[in-house]
Amino acid sequence: MSHVLTLIAAPGSDDLLGTAIEEVRGPLQLGEREPFWLAAGQACDIPFRPASDDALEGARSLAQRLAETLKLDAAIQPVEGRRKRLLVADMDSTIIQQECLDEIAGLAGIGPQIAAITERAMQGELNFEAALRERISLLKGFPLASLQQVLEERITLTPGARQLTATMRASGARCVLVSGGFTFFTGAVAMLAGFDAHFGNSFLVEDDAVTGVAEPILGQEAKLATLKAEATAMGVAPSEAIAVGDGANDLAMLKAAGLGVAFRAKPIVAREAAARVDHGDLTALLFLQGYKHSEFAAGDD
Secondary structure, three states: EEEEEEOOOOOOOHHHHHHHHHHOOOOOOOOOOOEEEEEOEEEEEEOOOOOHHHHHHHHHHHHHHHHHHHOOOEEEEEOOOOOOOEEOOOOOHHHHHHHHHHHHHHHOOOOOHHHHHHHHHHOOOOOHHHHHHHHHHHOOEEHHHHHHHHHHHHOOEEOOOOHHHHHHHHHHOOEEEEEEEEHHHHEEEEHHOOOEEEEEEEEEEEEEEEEEEEEOOOOOHHHHHHHHHHHHHHHHHHEEEEEEEEOOHHHHHHHHHOOEEEEEEOOOHHOOEEEOOOOOOOOHHHHHHHHHHHHHOOOOO
C-alpha cells in the first residue's frame, strides 16, 4: 500500500472510529480488510493504494469531511518515510497551553490589550516582528523577578508533550523547541518537556526589568532556517522532520518539513498545513508517525 489514512479520536470518545471506518471502507476499496489499531478505540491506520491522483484527492476530501463532521483527527500521507528523525516544535499554544506574553500581560494588568495584538499576529493579520516589538514596548519595566512567577504559576505543558519527546528520543530522533517567544521560557520548557535544544528571542534588560527585545527577532524565516540547519547538522533531509505549530509564523517550517502539523491552530495555518490535530493531544503526532500506544515511552504527562 502506498498511502495511509490515520484516524485519531479524542480520549474518551464514543465509537467515532468505528463509524469513520465504515464511511471510508467503500471509497478506499478496503473490502473485508480491517484497520491496523495503534490504540484500541482511539487511533488506527488504514493503508490503501489510490488508483490515481484524482482518487487520492478524493480520499483527502473524504478525510477532511469526516474530521469535520465526526469531530476527530484524520490525515493521509505516504507510507514511506512516516517515522521522522527530527521534531521541530513551536512553544506557545503548542508545547505549552498558554501564550507567555499574554500571561505576563495578565500579571501586569494589561492582558486584553496584549492578547488582542497576539491574536492578530498569530492569525497572520500583523507582521510578527512588528507585533512583538509593540507588545514588548507595552511591557517595558516589567520586573525580571515576576517572569519567574509567570513561569511557575501560569505555564503548563500541553498533554502528551513529554510522551511525544520521550518516545521520539527513545527511537533516536532529535527534538528541538523553536519559538518567537523568549529564551527565559524556552529554556525552562525545553528542560521540562524533554527537548534536546531550544531557540527563542531575548529580552533586553536594564535595572532588573524588561526594556525591549534583542534584534534580530526570531520569526517565521528564522524558524524555517532552524529546521533546515538542524536537519543539515544531523545529515538528514527536511523530509525526515516533523514540525508542529499553531500560528502564522509557523507556516514556513510546517510546509518545509516532511510532515507539518497544525496543532489546534489558527484557520490560516489549519488550511495550509499537511495535517491538523484539533481533538487529540500531542501524542497524536506519534500516531501520525505510525507509533503504537504500546511503543510510547513513559513521559509522566
